[in-house]
Amino acid sequence: MTELEDLKNIWSKTIEKDVGQQVVEQEKIRALLNKKSTNIIDRVRKNLFGEIVLFFVCLLLVASVPVFLRTKEVFILCSLLIVVIFIPYLIYYIKKYNELRKFFSYHQDIKSSLQLVISQLEKYLNIYFWGSLLLTPVSGFLLGFAILYEMKALGFLIYFDVFSSATLSMILSFALLLTLISYPVMKWYIRKLYGQHVEKLKDCLRELNESA
Amino acid sequence: MCRIYCSNATEREDLFQEMVLQLWKAFPSFRSEAKISTWMYRIALNTAISGLRKKKIAIIELEKVSFQIEDKQEANIDEELQHLYKAIEHLSDVEKSIVLLYLEDKPYEEIAEITGITANYVAVKMSRIKEKLKTLIKVYQ
Numbered sequence: 481m482t483e484l485e486d487l488k489n490i491w492s493k494t495i496e497k498d499v500g501q502q503v504v505e506q507e508k509i510r511a512l513l514n515k516k517s518t519n520i521i522d523r524v525r526k527n528l529f530g531e532i533v534l535f536f537v538c539l540l541l542v543a544s545v546p547v548f549l550r551t552k553e554v555f556i557l558c559s560l561l562i563v564v565i566f567i568p569y570l571i572y573y574i575k576k577y578n579e580l581r582k583f584f585s586y587h588q589d590i591k592s593s594l595q596l597v598i599s600q601l602e603k604y605l606n607i608y609f610w611g612s613l614l615l616t617p618v619s620g621f622l623l624g625f626a627i628l629y630e631m632k633a634l635g636f637l638i639y640f641d642v643f644s645s646a647t648l649s650m651i652l653s654f655a656l657l658l659t660l661i662s663y664p665v666m667k668w669y670i671r672k673l674y675g676q677h678v679e680k681l682k683d684c685l686r687e688l689n690e691s692a
Numbered sequence: 693m694c695r696i697y698c699s700n701a702t703e704r705e706d707l708f709q710e711m712v713l714q715l716w717k718a719f720p721s722f723r724s725e726a727k728i729s730t731w732m733y734r735i736a737l738n739t740a741i742s743g744l745r746k747k748k749i750a751i752i753e754l755e756k757v758s759f760q761i762e763d764k765q766e767a768n769i770d771e772e773l774q775h776l777y778k779a780i781e782h783l784s785d786v787e788k789s790i791v792l793l794y795l796e797d798k799p800y801e802e803i804a805e806i807t808g809i810t811a812n813y814v815a816v817k818m819s820r821i822k823e824k825l826k827t828l829i830k831v832y833q
Contacts, residue, residue, distance in 0.1 A: 586738040591808025687786045
């Protein structure tokens, strides 16, 4: 049986031959640089940008509610949502986005780079999970409220007071139920999105740490 | 390197493209603290290990043609080298990186610098990999 040392010689001869045949064309490199990146951090950064846009659209929607429903309660509720949830989350998301834009770990050794990439991915997945979970009761509440309000406006719920505490409690319960359902769904979705890849990277890191 | 980490031509091309992109992006930060080859291996291997790759099935006619051409080329490559490639496919991503650097004739110290583990552990790992490869190659022969 051929020893690995012999194969090493065959390998280097083949590689030398291959390298000799390669012609580096400026146009080819330029075309390569224009193609879509598969870098995991770049993907995450793009997803985060999508989240920022989504949060911003939601913020505009919430801000527009008091324009149509001119009551003190609605104004207070929407202002609270914007100040307590949307603005802090948007600031945090933008900060994370800028952090990811500057993030580059590939020039480090494989072990250090894996540690950094895993910690960034875990941080992002955590933010993504809690951000989405936080939006569920808010959007659920607004959706429930908007449906009931519209139905009343169309004359379907004549004896129904949309602003009564009983109605608001009912909408709130609906929003909380929606959040409870979305918890396992979000967990599954995030795992499907990046979870398996993070596990694969953790396995690689574990293998490199075996000596420590 | 792309051949070791990817099983088909389309994936290899994608990985090569990503490596060029990452090297290009990283070049302004190159500080000459390490040898340029060490730095390039770090970026290329990190790209191969950390990158998000999807298995692609080539169905386009044009790609079929390129596969046929490649298959003919592959047939010409030394049979023993083919066995080596097949055996390497069964290794983990970390083991692949170590065996690749070994085949590229890098000393254990440089392999340690690229992977982030000690030179002693590289030696331990390498002897385990050699054993594994020996068994796997035997199966293919």
